[in-house]
């Protein structure tokens with residue numbers, strides 16, 4: 001008999017006493033009860049999800065918990081960024097307190113990055129920290145937000161402004177759950193996968209040129225492999241710099257340009273974060289080529305990889321536009337608050353050779369963007 005619950009890949013995040021494993025593979029949800037039981041002395045597990053994900057997968061999770069002798073206590077928030085708010089955080093904490101949850105209880109985030117960020121912050125605050133487990137259900141959450149311990153809610157002043165670094169005790173990434181994810185969300189997650197290749201892994205870039213379409217098509221072997229390589233890359237960077245005082249900034253490749261696109265678009269759903277990052281990474285590489293740092297044909301290879309999967313890389317075709325260079329530069333200035341006329345930018349000296357330029361010249365960036373729009 002084949003064991004369908006066996007993890008295909010396991011990645012360790014090394015952070016001294018806060019180290020943990022990421023298990024990656026199809027059907028992991030069936031073994032969730034067995035995986036969670038050792039983390040608690042209580043006969044129950046708290047699970048926070050959103051309405052969509054809960055409707056699809058809470059039943060499977062309950063079955064697996066119950067087979068391990070664990071009762072599931074479930075709360076579902078409404079899907080969408082609105083759940084990352086003070087009000088909902090308060091509701092979650094009220095729920096946990098009224099259920100009598102303690103530090104030795106486990107709180108599971110079953111969902112995408114929104115549920116993960118909210119749940120992690122709630123777990124960090126409950127009695128100064130209860131055990132937290134991530135069960136990411138979007139591709140973006142599996143390769144990015146569930147790893148590294150950043151948790152947050154939004155404020156009226158901006159996104160993710162109130163949060164904590166709080167690491168999970170375990171991450172269970174069931175790649176089978178991605179089957180129900182809308183195609184656009186899937187591609188948005190794929191952009192973050194390509195990012196890891198572009199940061200420091202040229203061999204992974206070559207691999208994606210061969211197998212990237214299998215990842216996007218959710219062929220389970222290729223998918224689990226890509227998720228594992230991505231998690232290993234993020235784990236490596238986070239282990240060196242948990243609180244982003246140095247190399248962790250490399251994870252922002254494409255994000256300064258991307259964030260500017262999102263800001264000009266007003267963070268509406270017409271432009272997903274990953275879609276913005278795909279265009280943003282292309283801009284970062286093309287700008288690197290303009291500065292003579294890398295070959296424009298290599299920038300073209302990255303662009304082709306993203307386009308082949310269905311992501312838009314050309315600035316004048318990015319969803320949610322039109323964008324102007326002046327609006328984009330203004331947004332970058334707001335975001336980075338660098339010294340007069342300068343901002344930090346993640347650029348590259350080739351595919352898989354990203355580095356941090358602390359003082360990119362905004363006037364030159366504006367001229368570059370103007371050119372990209374025509």
Ligand code: NAD
Nearest residue numbers: 052079112113114115137138140141145150177178180181
């Ligand atoms: P999300 O959590 O909103 O999920 C996207 C949509 O897909 C939602 O409507 C959700 O209900 C649905 N969904 C989730 N899983 C599904 C499944 N398996 N099948 C069908 N539908 C499913 O979005 P996201 O892109 O995962 O996360 C975005 C959030 O992550 C943002 O708030 C962002 O700030 C945060 N983020 C955090 C970090 C971090 O390091 N903590 C990193 C990146 C992003």
Ligand code: MG
Nearest residue numbers: 192255273277
């Ligand atoms: Mg991102």
